[in-house]
Amino acid sequence: MKLRPSAAWLLAVTILAAAIVLARPGASYSHQDRAEPLAAASTLHPAGTDALGRDRLTRVAAALLLSLVGATAAAAVTTLAAAGVGTLAAFAPASIGWPAMLLCDVFLALPWMFLLLMVRSALPLTTSPANSAAITFLVLAALGWPACARAVYRGALSLKRSAWMLHAHAAGLRGRQIVRYVLPNLIPLLLPQFLICVPTFVIAEANLGALGLGIGEPLPSWGGMLLELDNSAMLLQTRWVYFPVALLIAVLLLLEAVAVEA
Amino acid sequence: MTAGAAVLQWLGRTIAIVLLVMAGSTVLVRFAPGYLSDAREMDARYADAAHAELSQEAARSRSLPHMLSAEISGWARGDAGISREYGVPVSALILPRLAVTGGLLLRSILLAWTLALSASLLTTAGRNPSPFWQTPATLLLAIPTAAMATLCLLANSGGPVLVMALLLAARDFKFLHRALRTAWLDPHVLQARAQGLRARQVLRAHVLPAIAPQLAALASLSIMTALSAIVPVEVIFDVPGLGQLAWNAALNRDLPVLLAVTMIMALAVVIGGMTPDRPPEWKSV
Numbered sequence: 001m002k003l004r005p006s007a008a009w010l011l012a013v014t015i016l017a018a019a020i021v022l023a024r025p026g027a028s029y030s031h032q033d034r035a036e037p038l039a040a041a042s043t044l045h046p047a048g049t050d051a052l053g054r055d056r057l058t059r060v061a062a063a064l065l066l067s068l069v070g071a072t073a074a075a076a077v078t079t080l081a082a083a084g085v086g087t088l089a090a091f092a093p094a095s096i097g098w099p100a101m102l103l104c105d106v107f108l109a110l111p112w113m114f115l116l117l118m119v120r121s122a123l124p125l126t127t128s129p130a131n132s133a134a135i136t137f138l139v140l141a142a143l144g145w146p147a148c149a150r151a152v153y154r155g156a157l158s159l160k161r162s163a164w165m166l167h168a169h170a171a172g173l174r175g176r177q178i179v180r181y182v183l184p185n186l187i188p189l190l191l192p193q194f195l196i197c198v199p200t201f202v203i204a205e206a207n208l209g210a211l212g213l214g215i216g217e218p219l220p221s222w223g224g225m226l227l228e229l230d231n232s233a234m235l236l237q238t239r240w241v242y243f244p245v246a247l248l249i250a251v252l253l254l255l256e257a258v259a260v261e262a
Numbered sequence: 263m264t265a266g267a268a269v270l271q272w273l274g275r276t277i278a279i280v281l282l283v284m285a286g287s288t289v290l291v292r293f294a295p296g297y298l299s300d301a302r303e304m305d306a307r308y309a310d311a312a313h314a315e316l317s318q319e320a321a322r323s324r325s326l327p328h329m330l331s332a333e334i335s336g337w338a339r340g341d342a343g344i345s346r347e348y349g350v351p352v353s354a355l356i357l358p359r360l361a362v363t364g365g366l367l368l369r370s371i372l373l374a375w376t377l378a379l380s381a382s383l384l385t386t387a388g389r390n391p392s393p394f395w396q397t398p399a400t401l402l403l404a405i406p407t408a409a410m411a412t413l414c415l416l417a418n419s420g421g422p423v424l425v426m427a428l429l430l431a432a433r434d435f436k437f438l439h440r441a442l443r444t445a446w447l448d449p450h451v452l453q454a455r456a457q458g459l460r461a462r463q464v465l466r467a468h469v470l471p472a473i474a475p476q477l478a479a480l481a482s483l484s485i486m487t488a489l490s491a492i493v494p495v496e497v498i499f500d501v502p503g504l505g506q507l508a509w510n511a512a513l514n515r516d517l518p519v520l521l522a523v524t525m526i527m528a529l530a531v532v533i534g535g536m537t538p539d540r541p542p543e544w545k546s547v
Contacts, residue, residue: 038279117511
């Protein structure tokens with residue numbers, strides 16, 4: 001059973017719904033309705049409000065879009081970097097290829113979470129929320145490329161050793177011409193890498209945010225909303241606190257379904 | 263290549279990677295835009311003289327060679343440097359927590375392997391196993407570790423070992439299921455089954471030996487995933503281990519501690535199997 005088309009459609013519908021929620025007149029993820037903290041669902045606040053009286057539905061919609069846009073951009077950067085390093089390592093002389101792969105090993109030897117903690121903790125204390133979001137995804141992009149680069153390297157190496165490449169060399173094709181024909185052959189390898197990176201980065205951002213080291217308030221983020229679950233008083237008042245977690249899991253399932261079958 | 267030369271090559275590469283990790287982490291931290299800022303500078307209780315002293319301290323640690331030599335001499339002395347936050351040797355903070363984290367990792371990995379191996383052995387055999395067996399693993403992989411830990415805590419069921427084991431088992435299961443299924447459909451295994459060999463014998467004599475080399479890769483991947491998951495799990499369940507120490511150090515900008523913990527984790531990964539290629543389902547943090 002092919003889940004990918006249905007998952008892609010559902011994801012598109014979810015993104016569209018989030019955009020519509022944000023485009024509503026008066027919708028603001030940071031506006032505080034101080035008369036109604038932790039309000040239950042109503043026509044004004046369809047998913048209730050958080051402890052500061054902010055509309056939960058708007059915040060979830062903004063978190064979804066922010067996380068998807070950030071993760072997609074980071075995945076694109078990671079894939080491009082991996083494509084560059086992997087191809088270079090495969091086709092360049094060993095004096096360049098070997099250090100490039102050693103660099104991959106060095107990055108792979110560092111568990112992501114610790115490296116993220118280290119980089120995130122060394123950022124300025126006065127970072128604005130928008131900058132913290134950009135930095136979070138930039139750091140994810142900067143740390144995510146080695147695993148992809150390994151995969152690209154293997155693919156590029158098998159291309160380099162393929163029969164048609166030998167024929168191309170024998171026929172007198174120059175390096176630049178060969179690159180022109182080789183690179184399109186790497187696209188089937190790069191696309192799954194890109195699609196796998198998107199949910200990976202969404203999860204990483206959520207985990208980082210849940211530790212208080214992700215995107216800064218008042219910008220909404222999955223991790224920031226997971227922090228709401230730490231407040232047991234809030235959980236007793238409204239079950240809508242679980243809404244962001246449920247939506248996050250649903251979105252990740254859809255992203256995984258799209259990625260796995262690619 | 264002889265076995266001795268291979269060991270020497272592995273050792274050389276391991277040492278090179280550890281040294282590069284140390285140098286790379288130091289460079290990364292030094293050139294992070296907020297390296298020279300100190301949380302204490304924001305504290306109004308500090309007098310101007312104290313602020314000046316903090317600035318001087320920052321200026322002293324500005325040079326990269328100074329940072330690298332301090333790092334290396336700290337490790338050479340055996341104390342891994344001095345904690346900025348607590349003013350005690352980093353080793354004094356790390357050593358009591360090593361056993362806690364090690365125990366948690368060991369129990370989680372063992373439980374995860376037991377769960378994953380049992381589930382994948384049960385679901386591999388058969389002509390066309392239902393894809394719905396994959397559903398629990400897929401669902402578990404879609405839950406961020408922090409969310410899973412928080413939900414377990416709220417439900418008052420399960421602890422850090424269970425959360426880590428479930429996360430690892432879901433990944434292990436996908437890996438093992440694929441490896442076992444491929445081996446199960448090998449032509450010689452098909453022939454053995456056609457000749458009437460029982461499933462248990464086929465598994466023991468043909469399938470498990472065929473996937474043995476992949477199990478080594480799985481072990482090292484388990485370690486890597488467990489190390490990344492340990493931070494949210496220890497923080498949320500309040501386990502006094504290295505993950506919690508790293509998180510505290512990150513919040514307090516205690517970079518010597520953070521660097522030391524990262525080094526230990528990198529060492530564990532390098533010794534644990536030298537970073538084999540990760541299959542797609544292993545790429546989640």
